[in-house]
Amino acid sequence: MSVTIIFGSDGGATRGVASRISKKCQGRSVDIKDATTSDFENCTLLILGSPTYGDGTLQSDWEEHIEKLRTADIKGKRVAIFGTGDQQTYPLSFVDAIGILYEEVSALGAEVVGFTETAGYDYSGSAAERDGKFVGLALDLDTQSSMTEKRVTAWLSQLL
Numbered sequence: 001m002s003v004t005i006i007f008g009s010d011g012g013a014t015r016g017v018a019s020r021i022s023k024k025c026q027g028r029s030v031d032i033k034d035a036t037t038s039d040f041e042n043c044t045l046l047i048l049g050s051p052t053y054g055d056g057t058l059q060s061d062w063e064e065h066i067e068k069l070r071t072a073d074i075k076g077k078r079v080a081i082f083g084t085g086d087q088q089t090y091p092l093s094f095v096d097a098i099g100i101l102y103e104e105v106s107a108l109g110a111e112v113v114g115f116t117e118t119a120g121y122d123y124s125g126s127a128a129e130r131d132g133k134f135v136g137l138a139l140d141l142d143t144q145s146s147m148t149e150k151r152v153t154a155w156l157s158q159l160l
């Protein structure tokens, strides 16, 4: 299986997670700023990662380069999404970017995989939830950093 991880990151947290994921699955990690449409297409598992900013928006490079995703042919492709956020400071929009990317890839006909349980987090609202689950992997390196490794490992074993 070939895995491509495409991420955006302001402060480096999401970049770090993308590189950890790529090492664990011998994948390629690509910054959305440098990504091409074919990076979305030429893999068997596509993993997208974004932090949430500004009370519930995608990271700015994702916003600026979203057309690369929108023009990609990922119909039927397995796509998994992870997001970084801060549930204590932003409890009403925790990891909203996961939900935004979920809507984008769903509209393109992708098969979204890697839903996770919301237990173990403490927040009030999230656009990443559908039917009581996160539609991807929620990570909080600001307040639950010590859980990241375990969460990433469990998620990848679910995906691979």
Ligand SMILES: Cc1cc2nc3c(=O)[nH]c(=O)nc-3n(C[C@H](O)[C@H](O)[C@H](O)COP(=O)(O)O)c2cc1C
Binding pocket: 008, 009, 010, 011, 012, 013, 014, 015, 051, 052, 053, 054, 055, 056, 057, 084, 085, 086, 087, 090, 093, 094, 095, 096, 141, 142
């Ligand atoms: C101005 C600002 C707004 C933020 N808004 C949210 C938010 O709405 N929801 C959330 O879960 N996290 C929010 N965060 C937390 C970041 O998503 C989190 O720190 C993330 O790990 C940053 O990733 P990066 O270092 O890859 O940029 C915000 C952080 C900042 C500085």
